[in-house]
Amino acid sequence: MSESNVNAVESDVLIIGGGLAGCMAAIKAAEGQGLKVTLVDKSNTVASGCAASGIDHVWSYIPPIHEKMGYSMDDMAEDHRQGTAFGFFRKDLFYLAAGSMYDRMLDLERFGIKFRYDDSPIPGRFRIVEQFHSVPTSFNFDGAPLKPTLTKQARKRGVTIINRVQMTDLLTRSGQVCGAVGVGTRNAEIYFFKAKAIVLSSGRSNRLSRNLTGFDFNTRMPSPMTGDGTSMAIRAGLPVVNIEFLSNILGLGPCGNYNPNYGDPRNTVQPAARIIDGQGNVIVPRTQFYDWDNLGKKKWTADMRRQWLEDRKAWRGGRAGLVQRAAAGEGPFYLDFSEATDAEIEYIEWSIKNEGKGAQFLRYFKGEEQADLRKNRQEYVGSWPREISGTAAKGLWVDKDLETDIQNLFAAGDEVGGLPWQASTGAFTQGWHAGEMAAKRAEKQKAFAAVDDEKVKICKNMCAEILGSRRGFHWREVETGIQNLMDFYCGNIRSEGLLKRGLERLQDAKTAPLKAENPHELGRCLDVKSIVDNAELVLRSSLERKESRPIPFGFRRADYPEQDDKNWKVFLAIQKAGDGPFKHTKLPTDG
Amino acid sequence: MAFKHIYFNEDICDGCGKCVEVCMCDAFERNPQKGKAPILKYPDECWFCGCCITHCPHKDEGAIHIITPFPMRGSFKR
Numbered sequence: 001m002s003e004s005n006v007n008a009v010e011s012d013v014l015i016i017g018g019g020l021a022g023c024m025a026a027i028k029a030a031e032g033q034g035l036k037v038t039l040v041d042k043s044n045t046v047a048s049g050c051a052a053s054g055i056d057h058v059w060s061y062i063p064p065i066h067e068k069m070g071y072s073m074d075d076m077a078e079d080h081r082q083g084t085a086f087g088f089f090r091k092d093l094f095y096l097a098a099g100s101m102y103d104r105m106l107d108l109e110r111f112g113i114k115f116r117y118d119d120s121p122i123p124g125r126f127r128i129v130e131q132f133h134s135v136p137t138s139f140n141f142d143g144a145p146l147k148p149t150l151t152k153q154a155r156k157r158g159v160t161i162i163n164r165v166q167m168t169d170l171l172t173r174s175g176q177v178c179g180a181v182g183v184g185t186r187n188a189e190i191y192f193f194k195a196k197a198i199v200l201s202s203g204r205s206n207r208l209s210r211n212l213t214g215f216d217f218n219t220r221m222p223s224p225m226t227g228d229g230t231s232m233a234i235r236a237g238l239p240v241v242n243i244e245f246l247s248n249i250l251g252l253g254p255c256g257n258y259n260p261n262y263g264d265p266r267n268t269v270q271p272a273a274r275i276i277d278g279q280g281n282v283i284v285p286r287t288q289f290y291d292w293d294n295l296g297k298k299k300w301t302a303d304m305r306r307q308w309l310e311d312r313k314a315w316r317g318g319r320a321g322l323v324q325r326a327a328a329g330e331g332p333f334y335l336d337f338s339e340a341t342d343a344e345i346e347y348i349e350w351s352i353k354n355e356g357k358g359a360q361f362l363r364y365f366k367g368e369e370q371a372d373l374r375k376n377r378q379e380y381v382g383s384w385p386r387e388i389s390g391t392a393a394k395g396l397w398v399d400k401d402l403e404t405d406i407q408n409l410f411a412a413g414d415e416v417g418g419l420p421w422q423a424s425t426g427a428f429t430q431g432w433h434a435g436e437m438a439a440k441r442a443e444k445q446k447a448f449a450a451v452d453d454e455k456v457k458i459c460k461n462m463c464a465e466i467l468g469s470r471r472g473f474h475w476r477e478v479e480t481g482i483q484n485l486m487d488f489y490c491g492n493i494r495s496e497g498l499l500k501r502g503l504e505r506l507q508d509a510k511t512a513p514l515k516a517e518n519p520h521e522l523g524r525c526l527d528v529k530s531i532v533d534n535a536e537l538v539l540r541s542s543l544e545r546k547e548s549r550p551i552p553f554g555f556r557r558a559d560y561p562e563q564d565d566k567n568w569k570v571f572l573a574i575q576k577a578g579d580g581p582f583k584h585t586k587l588p589t590d591g
Numbered sequence: 592m593a594f595k596h597i598y599f600n601e602d603i604c605d606g607c608g609k610c611v612e613v614c615m616c617d618a619f620e621r622n623p624q625k626g627k628a629p630i631l632k633y634p635d636e637c638w639f640c641g642c643c644i645t646h647c648p649h650k651d652e653g654a655i656h657i658i659t660p661f662p663m664r665g666s667f668k669r
Contacts, residue, residue, distance in 0.1 A: 043615040047642040052615050144645075164617070185617065213662045215635065217616060223638045224615050258639070258665050334668065360641025364659045371667060379666035520617055520633070 005189045006456065011038035011160070012442035013435070014180060014195035016167050017202035017229060019049020020424055021413025023150035024104070024431030025199040025438065030157035032439030037159045038193070040182060042166040042202075042523070043224050045151045049203055050221050050414070051424060054144030056268050056355035057129070058424045059137045060101030064124055070299035071135050073098055079133040079305060080421075083312045086552050087569050087591025088242070088393050090418035092400040097422055097429045104428040105139060111153050114142040121292040129270055129289070132421055134308035135300060136290045143424075144354045165191050166526050167202070167228055169455045170236045170409065177409035178449035180232075181459045185523030188463060192456045196408065196445045197438035200396070201431060202229030203414040205388040205534040207527070208246065209491075210483045220387060221356075224527075227388055229415045231533035233396055238404050239573035241417035241587060242394045243534070244541035245553035246387070246490065260352065260361040265335075268355045269348050272340030275322070276377070278332050283322070286339070322380055334377035345373055388534060393420040397573055397587060402434045408441045410434040418571065420552070466525050472515030475524040482509050482528070482535050490539055495558040499543040506536055541574050544584045594635070594660045597643065599628035603654040610643035610655060619643070628654075639663070 013029040015022045018041030026039040041048050061073045076098055081089040109115050116125040131138040154161060164186045171179035177198050182191040205227025206219040217223040230240055262268035265275060265284050275284035322333050337345065352358035365371050388394050395417030402410045412434040413427035422430075466472065489502025510532050516522040542555075547564035549555040570586040577583075597618075606626045611619040616636045619629040644655050 043617070044613050047613040047640070047646065048615050053640040053642050053645065148646075215637075215639075215660070215663060217636050217638055218663060219638065222615055222640070223636070258659070258663055357638075357640050359645060360639060360657070363641060363644070363657070365665065365667075368659055369665070369667075371665075376667040376669065379668070381666045523617070524636075 005187075006460065007184075007189055007191045008194070009038060009160075009162070009191060010194045010448060011036045012196050013037045013199065013438045014193050014197075015039045015199045015201060015435070015438075016180060017041065017049070017200065017413075017415070018043075018045035018151075018161065018163075019201060019203055019413060020051045020146065020150070020427035021201035021203075021415070021431035021434070022049075022199065023147070023154055024428055025201060025410075025412055025435030026154045026159045026161075027150065027157060028432045028435030029199070029439040029442075030154065030159050032443055035439055035442055037157075037439075038162060038195075039154060039159050040162045040165050040167060040191075040193070042164065042185065042228070044163040045154070045161055046148045048147065048222070049225070050356075051143065051146050051427075052222055053357060053359060054146060054354045055424050056143055056351045056358070057131055057138040057140055058101065058105070058143070058428065059098075059132050060105060060139060060425060061098040062102055062126070062128065062137065062139075065122065065126070065128060065295070066135070066137075068123070068296040069135055075300060075305070076133055076137065079308070081591055082305075083134070083309050084132045084552075085393070085420040085591065087565075088418075088420055088553075088571065088589050089591045091590040093416070093419040093422065093426075093430075096400070096433060097419060097425045100429045100432070101425050104432055107432075108146075108149075108428070111149050113146060113149055115139055123295070130287065131266065134305045140351060142354055144359065162191070166523050167232060168459050168526060168529075170198070170200075170232050170406070171451050171455055172236055172406055172409075173449050173451065176407040176449065179451045181456050183459065183463055183522065183526060184519065185526075186519050188467060188519035188522050190456060190460050190463070192453065194448045194451055196442040196448060197410070198408065199410045199412055199431075199434045199438050200229045200233065200404075200415050201412045201427075201434070202227075205230065205531065207479065207531055208387065208483065208535060208538070209487050210480070216480070216483065226527040226530040227534035228526075228530045229411075230388070230395075230537065231530040233404070233411075234533060234537065234574075234576055236406060236409075237575060237577050238406060239397045239575040239585065239587075240395065240537060241397050241571040241573045243388060243537045243574065244545050244572060245394060245549075245555050246538055246542075258357070258361050258364060260355075260357050262352055262355060262358060268351045268358065269335065269337075272337055272344040272348060274336050274339075275380070276334050276336045277325075277330060278334075283325075283333065333380045335380065336377040337373045338375075338377065340374055348373065388538065393417050393422075393571075397571070401437050402430055403437065408438070408445075410438050463522060466514050466516045466522055469513055469515035472513035475514055475516070475521060475528045478509055478512050478514060479524075479528050479531060481512075482506070482531055485509070486535055486538070490535075490542055492554070493556050493558045494542050496543060499539055503536070503539050503543070506532065506539065510536070537574055540582055541572055541584070544574070545572055595631060596634060596637070596658050596660050597631050598656055598658065600652075600654055600656075601628055603649050603652045604628040605649070607648060609646050609648060613642050613646045615640065615642065
């Protein structure tokens with residue numbers, strides 16, 4: 001094999017995916033004694049992953065606040081288990097996330113992220129709002145500069161960052177990870193990584209369905225994320241759980257075509273947003289800020305959880321409920337800010353500016369449209385695309401220290417399954433922990449394991465074939481075909497007959513020859529290969545789960561319309577050993 | 592769907608390439624002519640995050656602007 005376009009990179013710790021989790025892992029791993037840490041990203045770590053353009057919330061157990069409330073971490077765990085995870089819950093992952101996020105917030109603050117505000121009535125001058133638990137647990141903060149800030153911190157610690165490389169395979173030997181293979185999406189060069197320990201943090205898969213706007217890259221979460229980690233992990237024989245829960249947020253989105261990720265009145269737009277119908281009837285009321293002046297005077301009680309669970313049940317059905325109301329002829333519906341005060345509008349705009357595509361949405365809404373949040377109520381339109389996401393707790397099955405079944409291979413963030421809505425909290429805390437664990441392993445191991453370069457050759461040949469092909473399909477043809485197939489056979493309603501037919505038809509997409517005219521298109525072809533793998537797992541696990549679970553996962557089987565907790569309140573794992581058949585295992589929840 | 596939505600003000604953009612560097616979707620290409628605004632090569636691979644503007648050193652002077660494509664325009668009450 002010619003070595004002319006193979007870049008060999010040796011690292012003690014290799015991190016695959018430079019989103020929040022990957023950056024945190026790199027920063028922590030680089031604290032190890034003289035370790036060489038490499039962070040690979042398919043985009044550029046300054047603007048990649050779900051926090052590419054910012055986040056506005058992160059949930060945490062906040063000792064100085066929650067202790068005053070008489071609210072313990074056990075209480076919070078119980079809130080999360082019942083009201084957010086609906087039983088699909090791993091206690092160990094929860095305690096790692098909730099129990100270490102406050103420390104990570106302090107780290108982020110040291111790095112320059114702003115969490116404290118002089119106008120705040122809250123001890124510590126934080127801004128804290130209700131989101132996933134019966135008391136306010138989410139820091140509301142200036143998260144827009146997270147990625148440039150974390151990238152700077154990683155570089156400062158000597159981390160080597162390699163951008164624009166898409167990973168295709170993990171290399172293992174005797175049950176231990178020893179390297180990985182990737183392809184440069186700007187140069188089509190092959191990257192052959194040797195490593196003593198690896199953290200996999202490539203995130204979600206977001207391009208599995210058509211987008212109603214006609215812009216298939218206008219996904220809710222970043223379109224470059226195509227489940228490459230899941231694809232690599234399955235080929236390495238690892239189990240992936242919950243992948244059948246293709247979406248948890250079926251419903252309508254406010255001002256939906258821009259797809260800003262601010263959701264509903266309990267999210268970025270709190271406290272003053274509410275949902276109303278065309279006649280002005282309130283369907284989901286506004287929230288109120290917590291009464292911080294009385295913090296500590298009234299202690300938390302289990303009754304507060306009961307009330308919260310009831311409210312939550314009502315609004316959890318709120319957005320999905322809009323679809324049913326619309327079907328019954330009750331639409332249109334609007335997100336309405338008409339009764340907000342000036343101070344509330346200012347607060348909400350600050351929040352939106354920090355969250356996801358919010359800054360761009362405001363440029364559009366206030367700039368291009370000359371519109372105003374208070375005057376111009378936004379309609380809930382369009383269906384949100386289906387996505388494989390960590391919010392539904394899809395991901396790799398890991399042990400309490402985030403190690404997979406392959407020794408020295410750790411996972412973090414959206415790559416980890418088992419804790420719905422862990423979101424950025426999962427990314428910050430698991431990234432840090434996985435980085436620490438990977439560094440410890442790398443420190444123990446003196447030499448690099450011998451690596452078989454067979455997969456490097458396979459990758460090189462595959463790329464040469466795609467780049468040299470004259471008669472293959474353009475990546476977008478195959479991608480659109482897969483999306484159409486997923487929407488038809490694996491959409492809102494699934495059944496054995498349709499899922500089986502979907503799997504049969506997916507074979508055509510799997511074997512379709514692809515062609516690329518340049519490295520960029522080669523990268524997209526590799527995206528499509530990941531999308532095919534992810535689609536197959538979704539179809540297979542959907543077929544295996546013989547129940548419906550509409551709340552919170554939007555999973556509906558026409559042939560098994562009832563929720564069956566006795567048999568199916570389990571994490572459903574799918575895995576494959578070598579060229580053997582796929583197998584499913586039911587893994588217990590702590591729910 | 593054919594469309595173009597990201598525009599450079601040629602008088603302000605100095606072709607520094609920051610947007611090319613940060614775009615998560617790799618939608619831009621550097622202009623072969625040094626100092627000239629980048630080329631939006633793959634408009635339909637844009638995620639609409641606006642990072643090209645956020646990271647632009649000349650954003651306040653209006654070096655880049657996005658005209659939201661028609662089907663993506665929001666629905667709201669005037």
